[in-house]
Amino acid sequence: MLNQTGCDGVMIGRGALGNPWMLYRTIHYLNNGELLQDPTPQEKIDIAILHLDRLIALKGESVAVKEMRKHMAWYLKGLPGAARVKDVIMELTEREELVRVLHDYIDGLAEPAGAVGRSGTH
Numbered sequence: 850m851l852n853q854t855g856c857d858g859v860m861i862g863r864g865a866l867g868n869p870w871m872l873y874r875t876i877h878y879l880n881n882g883e884l885l886q887d888p889t890p891q892e893k894i895d896i897a898i899l900h901l902d903r904l905i906a907l908k909g910e911s912v913a914v915k916e917m918r919k920h921m922a923w924y925l926k927g928l929p930g931a932a933r934v935k936d937v938i939m940e941l942t943e944r945e946e947l948v949r950v951l952h953d954y955i956d957g958l959a960e961p962a963g964a965v966g967r968s969g970t971h
């Protein structure tokens with residue numbers, strides 16, 4: 850938009866939900882003309898868990914986990930099989946359960962089809 854229209858600025862808005870690295874990637878692109886790769890699924894989950902832990906520190910586990918369920922859906926957006934994981938996450942109430950589900954999901958992405966994950970399920 851900057852090059853096409855000569856506008857003074859653009860807004861990111863909702864695009865940053867579940868995508869906090871978008872701002873860094875945008876600044877890097879504007880300064881260097883190089884578009885950095887998207888974060889890996891593992892990197893997305895690592896940041897999501899950091900977000901969860903910081904929210905727990907602010908609001909306590911019960912409130913934070915409930916609030917993070919919607920954020921987790923944004924972090925998972927576009928990842929393979931995310932719809933099934935989102936359905937599970939929406940029912941969770943404890944940090945450890947949420948982190949386990951996320952780790953099992955990431956483990957499943959890295960495994961060959963038909964392999965068994967750390968939870969003992971496909």
